[in-house]
Amino acid sequence: MYGTQSKRDLAFEYQAQVPILRPSIHARRANITVKFQDIYGFTVEGNVDDVNVLNEVREKVRQQGRVWWALEASKGANWYLETHVSSTLKSSLKFTALVNQITLKRLIRKGIPPNLRPKVWFAMSGAAKKKSTVPDSYYNDLTSAVVDKVTPATKQIDHDLPRTFPGHPWLDTPEGHAALRRVLVGYSFRDSDVGYCQGLNYVAALLLLVMKTEEDAFWMLAVLLENVLVNDCYTTNLSGCHVEQRVFKDLLTKKCPRLAAHLETLEFDVSLVCTEWFLCLFSKSLPSETTMRVWDVLFYEGAKVLLHTALAIFKMKEEELLLTYHVGDVINIIQKTTHHLFDPDELMTVAFDKVGFMMTTNISKQRKKQEPAVMAELDQRFRRLNSTGEENDK
């Protein structure tokens, strides 16, 4: 059923296959939990309200598709590729590009229709450009050259293949495992500093589900790690991720001071939940279409989108979180919230309208500020552990 060609239109097949669910009045009354498949084929558990929300989201996705098609009709196919304002353009063209740029930003925050995602992501993220700088055969050459190599990275990848979204109707098949393996192993040889870091398996798996080809998924992974995200998120000691946690902590203090102070008295460190968010780019926490909506904006606006999203999740539950007494309660509220965020617009509205504007340059400054402290802390820890190791070895 999921042959080589099936990967191409996986998302739409799901859309076609999954009937609109109409919960019976009895189910509604009983408030029972039902299992259903979402548009990317993931089995989701939710109550009747969740199903209704998901049906509404499907309808919104269709409407949004019509908006994109209408724009293509009026502005021409690929209009969104011509948003770059270059100085060599004539002023009238410049104006058009600028208008397109503003339109595009707004449009992307409202969501890219699933069938346009592969094309739009590939173009606007810079993946297309990256791919164009190497010979056409790069991906095939790379994957066939490393097919029999065994490294710590490949061992870890093999271990994780059946543990990446187990039960998914395509990812958890021999074919799905093989595709995911080629992408991850290929990348581990492309960048030996990153090699393979657990978490990338989930990211690459979702990229495979969205992009039309395995090769494009590979390039999306490359552009993500090399250009979109902050440096060293996934390298040996995850220093980039540590920096991001600190930046986020400061942001939370600034944007939700009461909540930040409350969490501090509980000794709740935001990294307890943010680590997974930032390393899996929310793919393990949010429902799939909601994750995709975050990624839509991520590929266009950059890594600060992860901070916006994380902040929004805390902001949405601020009042409830202020009433907690235990770290465990905080975690439970956050987890329940993310698992049930079936309506992407709810999250996006808070993330970009309510949280307020954040200058990319300010965030970059914050990162620069935190880097030395993180490096010093990691270095100190490393030394301390090594010295205790030596003592014990004596």
Add this chain to the structure above:
Amino acid sequence: MASSGNKSINAKLVLLGDVGAGKSSLVLRFVKGQFIEFQESTIGAAFSSQTVAVDDATVKFEIWDTAGQERYHSLAPMYYRGAAAAIIVYDITNQASLERAKKWVQELQSQGNSNMVMALAGNKADLVDSRKVATEEAQAYAQENGLFFMETSAKTATNVNDIFYEIAKRLPRLQPAQNPSGMVLLNRPPAEKAAGASCCS
């Protein structure tokens, strides 16, 4: 469960160990009584809680199940800081995983709380045919280092509840003098915790 006179204790517990040793499976078995052959790999750490009743108290474990890959090591202190107990897990079919477990023990002994209850779990005990680590070897190591030791199987449930129950029994009961870092806290709001420096006042 707990009768009215019983103490209620919240205890933070952390699971550490090599990748694929079965940390998440042990937690799943203990918390939900289930076993899944291919458990999603844990990123950062996963949180869950479960309560056990021992003779004189009800212990609510707040469990932090950590990621096993080496590079996640840099995050570990956040999870074992303030922990009342730790289960260090290795896989009996994998000698290297015991070596990694020993590294964790060393780290906890030097960085963790001195009162921490530590257990060594030799998991996958059902895979007797592929055993690489002798029970005696692990037992001897545990004894030398003041840990208690059990071979467990998340798959068959052997010793899983037992190891948590044993930890619950060994947790220091509220004795502030011996327990100044507040590792085991009474189930009450943090405002009081901050205000009352001494719990026996």
